[in-house]
Amino acid sequence: MHKGAREYRSVTHIHGPIMVVDGVSGVAFGEVVEITLPSGEKRLGQVLESRTNRAIVQVFGTTRDLDTHATTARFTGKTMHIAVTEEMLGRIFDGIARPLDGGAPPLGEEERDIHGSAINPYAREHPRDSIQTGISVIDGMNTLVRGQKLPIFSGAGLPHNLLAAQITRQAKVRGQQELFAVVFAAMGITHEEAAFFVSDFTRTGALERAVIFLNLADDPAIERIITPRLALTTAEFLAFEKGMHVLVILTDLTNYCEALREISAAREEVPGRRGYPGYMYTDLASIFERAGRIKGRTGSITQIPILTMPDDDITHPVPDLSGYITEGQIVLSRDLHRKGIYPPINPLPCLSRLMQTGIGPGRTREDHAQVNNQLYAAYAQGIKLKGLVAVVGEEGLSETDRTYIRFADRFEREFISQGPGEDRSFEATLDRAWDLLSILPEGELRRIDESFIRKYHPAYRGQKE
Amino acid sequence: MEREKECRGTIIRVTGPVVVADGMAGARMFEIVRVGEEALIGEIIALENEKATIQVYEETAGIMPGEPVTGTGRSLSVALGPGLLGTIFDGIQRPLAEMHQVSGDFIRRGSSVPALDPNKLWKFTPRVRPGDSVRGGDILGVVSESPSVPHLVMVPPALSGTVTMCVDEGEYTIHEPVCTLRSAGGEVGLPMVQYWPVRAARPIAQKLDPVDPLLTGQRIIDLLFPIAIGGTAAIPGPFGSGKTVVQHQLAKWANADIVIFVGCGERGNEMADVLAEFPRLEDPRTGLPLLNRMVLIANTSNMPVAAREASVYTGMTLAEYYRDMGYKVALMADSTSRWAEAMREISGRLEEMPGEEGYPAYLGSRLADFYERAGRVRTIGTGEREGSVSVIGAVSPPGGDFSEPVTQNTLRIVKVFWALDSDLAYRRHFPAINWLSSYSLYTGVVNRWWNENAGPGWEGMKSEIMTILQKENELEEMVKLVGPEVLPERDRLTLLEAEVIRESILMQYAFHPDDTYTSPRKLYRMVEMVFSFFALARGAVSSGALTETIRSLPVKSRLARMGTVPENTIDTVFPGIESQMREEFASLGRS
Numbered sequence A: 001m002h003k004g005a006r007e008y009r010s011v012t013h014i015h016g017p018i019m020v021v022d023g024v025s026g027v028a029f030g031e032v033v034e035i036t037l038p039s040g041e042k043r044l045g046q047v048l049e050s051r052t053n054r055a056i057v058q059v060f061g062t063t064r065d066l067d068t069h070a071t072t073a074r075f076t077g078k079t080m081h082i083a084v085t086e087e088m089l090g091r092i093f094d095g096i097a098r099p100l101d102g103g104a105p106p107l108g109e110e111e112r113d114i115h116g117s118a119i120n121p122y123a124r125e126h127p128r129d130s131i132q133t134g135i136s137v138i139d140g141m142n143t144l145v146r147g148q149k150l151p152i153f154s155g156a157g158l159p160h161n162l163l164a165a166q167i168t169r170q171a172k173v174r175g176q177q178e179l180f181a182v183v184f185a186a187m188g189i190t191h192e193e194a195a196f197f198v199s200d201f202t203r204t205g206a207l208e209r210a211v212i213f214l215n216l217a218d219d220p221a222i223e224r225i226i227t228p229r230l231a232l233t234t235a236e237f238l239a240f241e242k243g244m245h246v247l248v249i250l251t252d253l254t255n256y257c258e259a260l261r262e263i264s265a266a267r268e269e270v271p272g273r274r275g276y277p278g279y280m281y282t283d284l285a286s287i288f289e290r291a292g293r294i295k296g297r298t299g300s301i302t303q304i305p306i307l308t309m310p311d312d313d314i315t316h317p318v319p320d321l322s323g324y325i326t327e328g329q330i331v332l333s334r335d336l337h338r339k340g341i342y343p344p345i346n347p348l349p350c351l352s353r354l355m356q357t358g359i360g361p362g363r364t365r366e367d368h369a370q371v372n373n374q375l376y377a378a379y380a381q382g383i384k385l386k387g388l389v390a391v392v393g394e395e396g397l398s399e400t401d402r403t404y405i406r407f408a409d410r411f412e413r414e415f416i417s418q419g420p421g422e423d424r425s426f427e428a429t430l431d432r433a434w435d436l437l438s439i440l441p442e443g444e445l446r447r448i449d450e451s452f453i454r455k456y457h458p459a460y461r462g463q464k465e
Numbered sequence B: 001m002e003r004e005k006e007c008r009g010t011i012i013r014v015t016g017p018v019v020v021a022d023g024m025a026g027a028r029m030f031e032i033v034r035v036g037e038e039a040l041i042g043e044i045i046a047l048e049n050e051k052a053t054i055q056v057y058e059e060t061a062g063i064m065p066g067e068p069v070t071g072t073g074r075s076l077s078v079a080l081g082p083g084l085l086g087t088i089f090d091g092i093q094r095p096l097a098e099m100h101q102v103s104g105d106f107i108r109r110g111s112s113v114p115a116l117d118p119n120k121l122w123k124f125t126p127r128v129r130p131g132d133s134v135r136g137g138d139i140l141g142v143v144s145e146s147p148s149v150p151h152l153v154m155v156p157p158a159l160s161g162t163v164t165m166c167v168d169e170g171e172y173t174i175h176e177p178v179c180t181l182r183s184a185g186g187e188v189g190l191p192m193v194q195y196w197p198v199r200a201a202r203p204i205a206q207k208l209d210p211v212d213p214l215l216t217g218q219r220i221i222d223l224l225f226p227i228a229i230g231g232t233a234a235i236p237g238p239f240g241s242g243k244t245v246v247q248h249q250l251a252k253w254a255n256a257d258i259v260i261f262v263g264c265g266e267r268g269n270e271m272a273d274v275l276a277e278f279p280r281l282e283d284p285r286t287g288l289p290l291l292n293r294m295v296l297i298a299n300t301s302n303m304p305v306a307a308r309e310a311s312v313y314t315g316m317t318l319a320e321y322y323r324d325m326g327y328k329v330a331l332m333a334d335s336t337s338r339w340a341e342a343m344r345e346i347s348g349r350l351e352e353m354p355g356e357e358g359y360p361a362y363l364g365s366r367l368a369d370f371y372e373r374a375g376r377v378r379t380i381g382t383g384e385r386e387g388s389v390s391v392i393g394a395v396s397p398p399g400g401d402f403s404e405p406v407t408q409n410t411l412r413i414v415k416v417f418w419a420l421d422s423d424l425a426y427r428r429h430f431p432a433i434n435w436l437s438s439y440s441l442y443t444g445v446v447n448r449w450w451n452e453n454a455g456p457g458w459e460g461m462k463s464e465i466m467t468i469l470q471k472e473n474e475l476e477e478m479v480k481l482v483g484p485e486v487l488p489e490r491d492r493l494t495l496l497e498a499e500v501i502r503e504s505i506l507m508q509y510a511f512h513p514d515d516t517y518t519s520p521r522k523l524y525r526m527v528e529m530v531f532s533f534f535a536l537a538r539g540a541v542s543s544g545a546l547t548e549t550i551r552s553l554p555v556k557s558r559l560a561r562m563g564t565v566p567e568n569t570i571d572t573v574f575p576g577i578e579s580q581m582r583e584e585f586a587s588l589g590r591s
């Protein structure tokens, strides 16, 4: 792209978040537009489609008070950029990177295109440093790894924020003292939710190491399209230029997707499932794939996106497309929440795709993978049998079956459940798992090698190998 | 066909990956063009008078109307020659390692890097002499591209003539002519490299029926739902159900000579994983690193969507090229749904009339054309060369709902269907291939191989396994209604048998060094062991033993761990398990 800015007063159509400017020339796809309202107020926009004489512009903020007479559109000749710097740590910005904390805009060290570029798959380092979150059901069964993108699939009213804050507080790679940072991007969440995070970060001192972008529920929805990209551009700078291990929390992706849908509808595009645009997978990938590690660079980007599943439906396009891109998912369950269990994580639909390389001897413990497998098999069996009991009663079940039911109950209360301040080590988590598995007859532990049973099973504890 | 004058037009519209240019007189459908000042790579996908609609294989931000578009006169083609194996390319065959050197850790657009190293010297051994008459597919010489796979340099398909020159054995670059041919069109120099348009199938002499199984080392596949060499299979499943792991397992262990892995619109880390792991793994047949028999195409979800659409064709063309040399090639595409979505996205930008769920109406025929390029064939060229392309495509149905268009259209074409099931995945029963809804139309075909190569009774045991599993399903439905206590002992035993089949044979842990692969011999022995157990258990039950007691026999856990017994110790370990089995049943009878 070239040229400086060009200004036009030829807005011809305004429709939803879209504005059409005619009689233009040399407008680039993706170019940033500064819009000046008749009142002198300024807004930003971005070119979605460029034709010889016409530019179709997506307006950030609302299109309220725009007119087709006096509104001017200044095409800046640049795509959307953000000036990034380490000085952003400890600062709070709005959804389009204007300071909210009363401070001056930080002086950028570098201007970066907020869309970033794809990491060359050849340059990626496969993530393998496991993070101890101190939460058993995550560490034991869905271990998080540095450089992973692991979303929380939640539902309205479930304690995903409490969980995300606990992870942020407790997450560590053991045996390593390294530079870390948190980048937090809010998209359409309430003031109260945002305040919860900010105060938790303040209380724990994380705020000094955090960059916060807030697009709240009453902020313009369309700006949500850029907020996560600002956050990730900042994160990339901190991780790959400054060598920090950056934890990125994005919440709530469902609001983000709604903004995408709104723009798509305004452009009268052919809708995909439930009205979301057909390119939503690609669009979400351009966010999630910005997590990772790069060979030869110290830093990393770990993403914990949060999304609320409309109607608790995991097949809804937002969780569904996300799950197809992210490296697993942590799924919250309303049932467990109703039972008073925190964190109400139902392990069955959960997955950490990078767990395999992050656990085992020298990383967590040699029995980890097999214990995990056994926990899954046993809990799934317990849940299945509980379903059966509901229909036919316990009498019909064998002794072993009843033991599985007991296992499932205790597993929920003693393994899944823990305090929001409770920080368990990998070993504590695994030992707890063994205590529970020992409820089952030893012959049922068929997913675990006999040698591990002899080493870790409580029945043999204290005995010589 | 050269064009008389240069085809050069001007951009009049840019929207995402689609650009429209006017003034493109003489442009042809599917011609590759250079777009804008930065000469981005694009392909013409629609023409209307002098207006060409172009899908651009690179990011288009910053491109504007008024910039030039130039035709190249070629369609999207791949370079075929030594140097493909062990390489990772993007969807339009740009080598990612070289791109990394040129543009760093992040992919920058406009980088142009040749697919194959133009300077590398390859040792060429000629197989023809001046005066020989040759035709398309004939072998001009051999290059040892990888120790296990001699790379045959072939006459390009449409060409024939008399050899007028052939170089001596020696080292040459891929662009130096190694032979000269006098053909109908005059004298042509033939270098080691040739080009082929990706969207066109390479010609074959004859399609042959599949006969042998593609052995995958995955028990549920080889036993119950086999794929034949030259066959087609689809793996649909919701996210996290194991599509990628199955594809990786096949890439590692299938008895193919060459594996082409297309990562189409999926995760970057999965490609990094392959790149990190495969060089360390040994090809069980040659002892060489597995990566040496592979070509990787990586167009991850965050890379340009148009190149994602092209990536499967790029992969298929490479597969056909090695097939033409007479190799057994396996092509994995993960995931074909992303390819279909890329089609949809481009179609949407073209404002075409959408079909079901917004997919273009030609979705079904594109899928069919693609899978039709699979097969066991007699290749062109003199002599009886037989080669094959087996295709395994992952399908990612939205919401795990198999009634959606991509799954349904794929099902109409492929012969094997491995249906992945989230319930199985949730309880970590892997591979989560649902044995009730999966099928293979090759079962009958490959039975012959198994009967000849595995051992007696194969077919019988196999169908009994299916019967037991089906019975289990019926019984479970019944139990859900009336409870387990009403089941007669005989049915309880069937449930136990099904459990043993599931745990001892069907479940297979990909990350265990020994469980990850099972040879046909070991598989046969495992099945035999399970049937020995059944025979003893049935005997015991008919003489009054309770299934619940049999269930708690320690040997049952040992059967469940058979998969983890190293291949080279099964002859000592399995008999041990068998005698333990006999003892335990005998003591049942005594007590």
Ligand SMILES: Nc1ncnc2c1ncn2[C@@H]1O[C@H](COP(=O)(O)OP(=O)(O)O)[C@@H](O)[C@H]1O
Binding pocket: A351, A352, A353, A354, A356, B237, B238, B239, B240, B241, B242, B243, B244, B245, B246, B430, B431, B432, B508, B509, B510, B511
């Ligand atoms: N055969 C297997 N053995 C062990 N684990 C498996 C197997 N198949 C799948 N998994 C587990 O399931 C996870 C998801 O599998 P993957 O193939 O990535 O799913 P999909 O491609 O369908 O989304 C893997 O990360 C792995 O943990």
Ligand SMILES: [Mg+2]
Binding pocket: B243, B244, B245, B266, B334
């Ligand atoms: Mg996958």
